[in-house]
Amino acid sequence: MFLLRPPPLSGESLSSWRQRAGEMNGFWRYPPAPGAARYMEPDRLRDDQEVRWLCDEFSIAEDELRCLTLEHRLRSLGITFQEATKLRWVLRLNPSQVGSSGRSMYCPLCLLEDEAPYFRLAWRFAFTTHCERHRCTLQEKCPTCGSPVWPASIQVNAPTAWLPLITCRICRSSLAQGFRLAHPATLDRGGTSSNIDGKSLDSLWYFAQLLLRARSRRLQKYIFERAHIDHAEIVTSCTIEHLPLGQRQAIITASAWLLHDWPTNFLSAAAACEISLGTFSGTLHLAPDCIQKVIRSRLVKRDRNKVTHESISKAIETIAAEGGSITKSAIRRALKVSESSLLNSMIAQRRRATTDEGRRLLLIIENACAHATDQRSHRSALQRDCFIFLLSMISGQRVERVCKATHASVKTILVTSSEVAVIEEARALAKGLYGEVIKSFASREHQIGSPFLLSRWGEPILGHSVRQRISAFMQIDFPEDLWRSVDVFSSLRC
Numbered sequence: 001m002f003l004l005r006p007p008p009l010s011g012e013s014l015s016s017w018r019q020r021a022g023e024m025n026g027f028w029r030y031p032p033a034p035g036a037a038r039y040m041e042p043d044r045l046r047d048d049q050e051v052r053w054l055c056d057e058f059s060i061a062e063d064e065l066r067c068l069t070l071e072h073r074l075r076s077l078g079i080t081f082q083e084a085t086k087l088r089w090v091l092r093l094n095p096s097q098v099g100s101s102g103r104s105m106y107c108p109l110c111l112l113e114d115e116a117p118y119f120r121l122a123w124r125f126a127f128t129t130h131c132e133r134h135r136c137t138l139q140e141k142c143p144t145c146g147s148p149v150w151p152a153s154i155q156v157n158a159p160t161a162w163l164p165l166i167t168c169r170i171c172r173s174s175l176a177q178g179f180r181l182a183h184p185a186t187l188d189r190g191g192t193s194s195n196i197d198g199k200s201l202d203s204l205w206y207f208a209q210l211l212l213r214a215r216s217r218r219l220q221k222y223i224f225e226r227a228h229i230d231h232a233e234i235v236t237s238c239t240i241e242h243l244p245l246g247q248r249q250a251i252i253t254a255s256a257w258l259l260h261d262w263p264t265n266f267l268s269a270a271a272a273c274e275i276s277l278g279t280f281s282g283t284l285h286l287a288p289d290c291i292q293k294v295i296r297s298r299l300v301k302r303d304r305n306k307v308t309h310e311s312i313s314k315a316i317e318t319i320a321a322e323g324g325s326i327t328k329s330a331i332r333r334a335l336k337v338s339e340s341s342l343l344n345s346m347i348a349q350r351r352r353a354t355t356d357e358g359r360r361l362l363l364i365i366e367n368a369c370a371h372a373t374d375q376r377s378h379r380s381a382l383q384r385d386c387f388i389f390l391l392s393m394i395s396g397q398r399v400e401r402v403c404k405a406t407h408a409s410v411k412t413i414l415v416t417s418s419e420v421a422v423i424e425e426a427r428a429l430a431k432g433l434y435g436e437v438i439k440s441f442a443s444r445e446h447q448i449g450s451p452f453l454l455s456r457w458g459e460p461i462l463g464h465s466v467r468q469r470i471s472a473f474m475q476i477d478f479p480e481d482l483w484r485s486v487d488v489f490s491s492l493r494c
């Protein structure tokens with residue numbers, strides 16, 4: 001099929017090499033292996049048949065081929081990632097989100113210097129913001145028309161002509177237009193380079209995510225002031241990979257500041273911004289061990305003298321008046337303590353629920369799912385959480401375990417019948433939600449052993465957020481000792 005078989009160039013990405021090779025052989029867009037679908041992510045290799053086809057057609061060794069992929073680079077940097085989910089630090093190619101989000105990048109000077117212009121794998125990673133060779137900031141769009149560049153442009157429309165990689169695929173002008181080769185000293189220096197090791201990249205990612213939470217505004221401001229970071233308005237509640245380059249650079253520099261002189265900067269920021277263990281609830285397990293250790297040992301606030309029956313009752317009243325859900329963690333947050341034995345004994349829990357309570361909860365769940373707000377993301381997150389809870393109730397597995405269940409085990413839970421009527425009612429409700437849930441949350445790229453359900457960001461779902469949602473329902477008209485005991489409903493199985 002191919003007469004010309006160019007070898008990959010230094011640091012080249014899989015999609016760039018395939019496109020160059022395709023072009024040399026007369027294709028406008030590189031052809032997929034016979035029978036293979038085009039991937040959403042052209043810099044990954046997911047199909048063994050495709051790997052074999054590429055090796056045979058281009059006389060390339062499998063090892064050499066795999067070196068061109070995103071996974072290979074992440075692995076060689078030692079970055080944590082899960083095969084089945086979205087890859088950490090990788091800029092997304094979803095064309096529908098391209099306008100507002102982080103984009104695949106390029107160095108115009110590298111393209112200008114290249115004998116055969118090609119795209120580097122390094123330009124796909126959110127932690128790279130500068131060209132190591134030219135010390136200049138990378139670009140994320142065509143300087144003429146603003147369109148996304150290769151490989152995001154692969155999906156924009158079907159090509160109608162032969163276009164070399166240095167050309168914008170939309171307006172056909174050169175991507176290096178307006179950039180001139182200059183002496184390195186005249187260009188801006190510094191920036192984030194890709195030669196940080198994986199351990200610090202994992203830490204950097206964790207702190208970047210933390211800084212992007214709406215709750216971290218104060219911390220963000222504190223660091224920006226101390227580290228002299230110039231910043232525009234930073235978008236909150238998204239992942240670091242979704243930020244435009246300038247904002248990403250600010251957040252990465254701020255995260256690096258937190259890690260600098262570890263843990264001195266971090267602890268001083270935590271003290272100044274009143275950050276304690278509770279701030280990290282639900283996400284701490286994602287942090288590298290060295291960070292977890294410091295947070296668990298240095299940020300625990302135990303205050304036996306301050307917490308009294310009276311202060312706990314007052315906190316409960318305040319939370320209820322504000323319409324919040326009364327959970328131990330909400331009370332701890334209100335009291336600004338990380339642990340309180342008095343609180344634990346006050347909010348005692350029952351180990352069994354009654355059938356009547358089970359039925360009542362099912363009714364509440366059914367109504368909530370049927371009358372959820374019109375906002376699609378809200379409704380589908382609600383349905384997903386209820387679905388997970390119902391599976392936990394039916395199977396007796398803890399919520400956390402259901403969050404990690406594969407598609408096959410979810411299906412098994414749905415079809416294994418029980419003699420207990422209320423469990424069968426829960427199963428019917430779960431079956432009804434299955435179709436909706438699969439549409440919004442099922443991982444698109446099924447792999448053996450990968451979790452069936454993922455969050456909107458492609459990350460594993462956290463048990464605690466499911467628990468929080470269900471215990472909020474339970475506060476409608478359930479006795480207080482059941483409020484946090486989401487697990488008691490699986491006791492109805494026997």
Ligand SMILES: [Zn+2]
Nearest residue numbers: 107110131134
């Ligand atoms: Zn360059």
Ligand SMILES: [Zn+2]
Nearest residue numbers: 142145168171
């Ligand atoms: Zn253009």
